[in-house]
Amino acid sequence: MRAVEQAAIASGRVTGLELMERAGRAVADVITERRLGTSNDTNPTARALVICGPGNNGGDGFVVARLLHIRGWQVDVFLYGDPDTLPPDAKVNHDLWSVLGPVHPLASFPAFCEPLAPLPFDLLVDAAFGIGLTRPLPQEFRTVFTHLSSGELARSCVAIDIPSGLCADTGTVLRPAADPAGRWPAAEGLACKADLTVTFHTAKPGHLTGDGPRYCGTVIVKDIGL
Numbered sequence: 234m235r236a237v238e239q240a241a242i243a244s245g246r247v248t249g250l251e252l253m254e255r256a257g258r259a260v261a262d263v264i265t266e267r268r269l270g271t272s273n274d275t276n277p278t279a280r281a282l283v284i285c286g287p288g289n290n291g292g293d294g295f296v297v298a299r300l301l302h303i304r305g306w307q308v309d310v311f312l313y314g315d316p317d318t319l320p321p322d323a324k325v326n327h328d329l330w331s332v333l334g335p336v337h338p339l340a341s342f343p344a345f346c347e348p349l350a351p352l353p354f355d356l357l358v359d360a361a362f363g364i365g366l367t368r369p370l371p372q373e374f375r376t377v378f379t380h381l382s383s384g385e386l387a388r389s390c391v392a393i394d395i396p397s398g399l400c401a402d403t404g405t406v407l408r409p410a411a412d413p414a415g416r417w418p419a420a421e422g423l424a425c426k427a428d429l430t431v432t433f434h435t436a437k438p439g440h441l442t443g444d445g446p447r448y449c450g451t452v453i454v455k456d457i458g459l
């Protein structure tokens with residue numbers, strides 16, 4: 234995917250920023266077309282929680298947040314990482330979102346959740362990590378993804394590109410390693426359990442193998458003109 238994206242950008246046919254906009258729009262369109270999270274017509278102000286990470290997957294998340302807001306959703310955005318070190322295209326979309334609403338640090342999520350009623354969100358958008366995940370999810374994600382798994386957080390969940398926590402190459406939920414001397418076992422892995430995953434250009438091995446099928450839900454492949 235990186236080679237295909239780089240070739241498209243290097244050819245001058247499209248910019249990385251345009252690809253990010255197409256990716257985010259593809260996800261927002263699936264949400265709208267499938268009426269994700271909005272189970273009936275009496276819920277005109279659906280509420281979405283968008284969890285963004287420190288790379289371009291997070292950038293896609295800021296695009297989705299902006300488009301859902303424009304389409305009438307109430308949107309809360311949390312970021313894992315420092316806004317000032319986002320890659321350039323993700324930073325542009327962070328800044329565009331910031332005109333519309335706040336970006337909360339993910340570390341403040343448990344406190345933010347505390348006064349909320351059960352099932353506070355209609356939809357969770359997982360934009361934490363995509364194909365760039367290189368190690369197990371940080372502990373900051375534990376509250377959000379365990380509340381999601383227990384059904385207390387959101388009616389529905391859509392993952393952008395791949396559920397965060399899954400290795401896109403193998404479909405394995407990345408787990409902290411066991412102690413080589415056998416003093417402690419590998420900790421349980423943490424990943425986002427999605428109802429639907431929107432990926433781009435082609436399915437990745439991780440959607441189809443290992444833990445992938447249990448975490449991805451329905452996989453939708455969207456053409457972004459690569």
Ligand SMILES: NC(=O)C1=CN([C@@H]2O[C@H](COP(=O)(O)OP(=O)(O)OC[C@H]3O[C@@H](n4cnc5c(N)ncnc54)[C@H](OP(=O)(O)O)[C@@H]3O)[C@@H](O)[C@H]2O)[C@@H](O)CC1
Pocket residue numbers: 238249252253254256286287288289290291292293320361362363364365366367368369370371393394395433
């Ligand atoms: N390129 C394009 O044109 C397009 C790309 N698109 C989108 O971009 C996604 C790929 O983006 P990406 O390459 O930036 O990777 P992404 O998954 O966002 O994360 C990388 C960041 O996470 C960090 N990190 C990793 N693991 C970590 C951990 N456990 N805990 C903490 N940090 C961790 C890692 O840091 P590092 O490993 O360097 O320390 C780095 O900062 C792709 O899936 C698709 O959604 C679309 O917009 C279409 C156009």
Ligand SMILES: [K+]
Pocket residue numbers: 290359360361362363392393394395396397
């Ligand atoms: K994701």
